[in-house]
Each structure stands twice: as structure tokens, then as C-alpha cells.
Amino acid sequence: MAGQAAELVFDEATKRYGDHPPAVDRLSLTVPAGEICVLVGPSGGGKTTALKLVNRLIPLTSGDIRIDGRSIEEQDVTQLRRGIGYVIQNVGLFPHQTVEANIGTVPRLYGRDRKWIRERARELLELVGLDPSYAKRYPSSLSGGQRQRVGLARALAADPPLLLMDEPFSAIDPIVRARLQDEFLRLQREVRKTVVFVTHDVDEAIKVGDRMAILREGGKLAQYDSPASILQQPADEFVAQFVGADRALKALSLRTLAELPLQTAHDGAPSLPGSTTLRDALALLIAERRETLNVTADGGEAIGSVALEDLLR
């Protein structure tokens, strides 16, 4: 089985249906091994099509896609797919199989035995934040958030170097979605996969992505860069509009208080933990009509303060 992470290269990848204009138009970008690339854009931008080109659920019309230098076209299609984790919006757990059997789908294809799968399922359930006692339950007894965790565990079961995630959290309510995003990022720090993540939600893209690929209608790449760079320097009017007029505010959500130089703490100022984003900190200052706030360490004690102008610098 695979392990590690793979570099993914789109090389002039194009999908065209008949005589229609292309759904994905000469898409070229490189996702370095171990990074999360978010494909984002309005509907009709070909995000999902681009994603499905990678595991050949949709065949390329022209161009190439390479995983660690090997063209996907050269590989046996079932072998290729078994080596790529796949997560979709509605999860698609097999309703007739227990959580454990679902997670064991690809390992079973690789000939792993029951005992190996049982242990692996337990390990993965913990990794995705579910109690191992869920192993014997059927999908119908799980909530939407729990199902998506199992879906993620199933995609990771054979330790693939590449993970494709097609709007994985879009069908989940905002509170659970935010928690799943946080846990996905924590998990990614542990497993370090190369991930292609499709979403239509700019905020999710900024939060989750190491890099963002913004696709515009007709499947054309508008900009490919880190979220911070895109927010600071949108390539054109389309990107600026797509990321929103509040992009300066969004950029604040990429940094935390702990990254700022601190002054001495003020008595009586409101306080927030160092892990708070600058955006949330600004929101608090506005709400409380204050100009300074104290930053606290994990224990809750104030370790310094920041002023409003520090946030905006």
C-alpha cells in the first residue's frame, strides 16, 4: 500500500463534452506533496469536473494529470482509484455495511484480513474523532457529521498518498461544519496527505486551503496562490469580486493574536486567547467599543496586550 504524500500536477488538463465549450480548460497547476489545494469558484467553473478527472471518473479530453510524475492515463484505472482516497458531499456510505466494513472497503480489495481491518478501523475512528465503539454500527444510526467522519476514515483506510474531497462538508450545518474543518486540519497535520478539496464557499477555502485555485466559468484558472496572497492581491476584477469586498477582513481571519508583537497587559481590558483570529479579535473590540485587549495563554493568564492599530497593521 501507498503511504506518504504525492505531488499532483495538472498539465493543460482539458475536459470537453462534445462540441460544447470546455468544462475544464487547459488547467495547469501543481499541488506540492502534503498540501491542501482548494478548488473554488462559482458553479459552472468545473471544480468537481477537475477533481473527477484525477481519479478518471471523468476521462480527460486532452492534456495530462500526473501523480508523482506518473501519468494517470498509464495506470490501470482500478489500481489508480484504489490509491486515491475519495470523499463526496453525501458521503455514500454503504448502508448495508457496518462502519468497520465501510472503512475496510479498499483494504479488503488489497486482501487485508478481518483482524487487520478491525484494528485499522479503530485506529481511524479515533483519528477522525469518533469512539471506536461506532465500528459495529450501521450508517443509518449516525448523524450527518458522524457519517462524514466515517467517510473520511474510509478514504484514509489504505493510507493513500492523495485524497480527493468533493464538497465534503457542504451538507452539514454550520456549527458542525466548522468543527469538522478544524478537526480535518488537525488530522491533516498528522497524516500529511496531498489533498484536492472542492468547495463553493470562499470562507471554507480560505480556512482549509494551503493554496486556492479559483476557477471561473468555462473551467479557466483565474488565480492559483495562497489564500493570503489572493486576498491581498487578487489577480483581476473577477477574483476580487469572487473573494468579496470584505477580503481585507477575510485576510484577518488567516492570522492569530499569538503572531503579533505584544505590549504589556492592561488591567480591565477584555481578554482573548492567543489562538483567536485577528478577525474575531477585531469583532470583539468593535462590539466592546475598546481600543486594546489582553492576550491570554492556555492557562488563562494575560501575557500581554494588543491595540486596535496593531490588528490593522
Place this chain on the structure above:
Amino acid sequence: MIIATPPVIPNFGSASKCEQDNGWWCTDWLHQHWGDTLQPALVQHVELSAIAVGIGFGIAFVLALTGYRYRFLDPPIGAVADFLYTIPSLALFQLLVPITGLTVTTVEIALVSYTLLILYRNMVAGLRSVPDEALEVARGMGLTRTQTFFRVELPLAVPAIVAGLRIAAVSTISIATVAAFVIPKGLGRPIFIALEQNLFKTEILAAGALAIALALVSDVVLVLMQRVLTPWSRA
């Protein structure tokens, strides 16, 4: 139409009072004739029905695979099954006798024809009920077409398939009584004999009751079978 006099004497010499009065439930007659009449008829009935449902299942399964994979073939296959189902059983026997004679084959051809519609329609519906996402993920994870069929599509179709089997089994058991019109077998035979012998009520009632009991038992067995096969549907 109840004939009270003269007394019915189906069994010369040993007829009880109950039999002479053509009673509804003559226990002594049932005791005497369980071994030589009712039990063999019951066993034959089980055989006739089981063979019909078994063969019907096999044929319907092949047809369903065809109609599921090649969607354009589903309407014609369904139409033929529909047509077969609408032929009255007695008429079908009449049509078949000149070809296959007064044989078990004649009976089975007719019985099998009646199972096809129910089984075929339920199998196709069951296979089509498999969620698209499950199929997409199966493909995306690298299951081959055959693996997808046996690991995902077929197991998920089981509830619908068993639902079809239940209806097919019960209706076949019911129609199989008419087989006695062609061959001297099954629970229809004691009924036919009793109808000929001045309507001996106990025999008609007993054979009828056995046919109903057989249908109920087979239904329960199939329900239990489904529970074993689909533990997930009870979650």
C-alpha cells in the same frame, strides 16, 4: 349447494356418522386419510411450488440483470412478463396440454410464468434503489463492475427481491391447487376428488386449510430469511 340426503359415503364400510352427515370437520376421517391422501398431496404441493419459484427466480434473475444493465430492454421484458401474468391459469393449461401433454412440465411452465412478473419487477426495482452516491463512491474507490454488483448492488436489492419472493411464493402455492386439473398431484387433487364425490366438506376444507397454512409458513420462512440476510435494515 349442500346435499343433505342421501348420506355421503366416500368410504364404504368404515364411514363414521360424521362422514355420513358430510360434516365440516370429521376428525376420524382426517386421521385415517392423513397418510394416504393429505400428506402426499401436501408434499407434492410443496414440490410443485418450490420448483416453480426456484426456476422462476433463476429466469427472473437473468432477465433482471439484463433489464438493469441494458435499460432499453427493461420495457420489452416487463411487457412479456406482464402478458404472461394476465393469461388465466386454466386457459394457459389448455393452451399447453396439446404441446406438453398432461405432465408436470405443463404445470411448471404455467406456474413459472406467473412468478416472472413479480420477481422481475421487484429485482429491477431493488437494483435501481441503490443510492447513486454509494455507486459513485464504489467506482471512485476502485471496485470493479463485478465487485460493485456483488458487494453493493445485490445486497442492497435483497429487501425488494425477498418482497417479490414472498408474493411469488404465496401466489404460486395458491395457483398450484389448479394443477390437479392437469395432473393428479398437489393439494388440488383432494379438493377435485371431493368435488366429484358429492362435495365431501371435510376433505375440501382440510386440503384448503393446508394450502393456506403452507402459504403462511412459506411467508414466515422468507421473512426470517430476510432478517438474517439484511441485519442492516433493522438498525
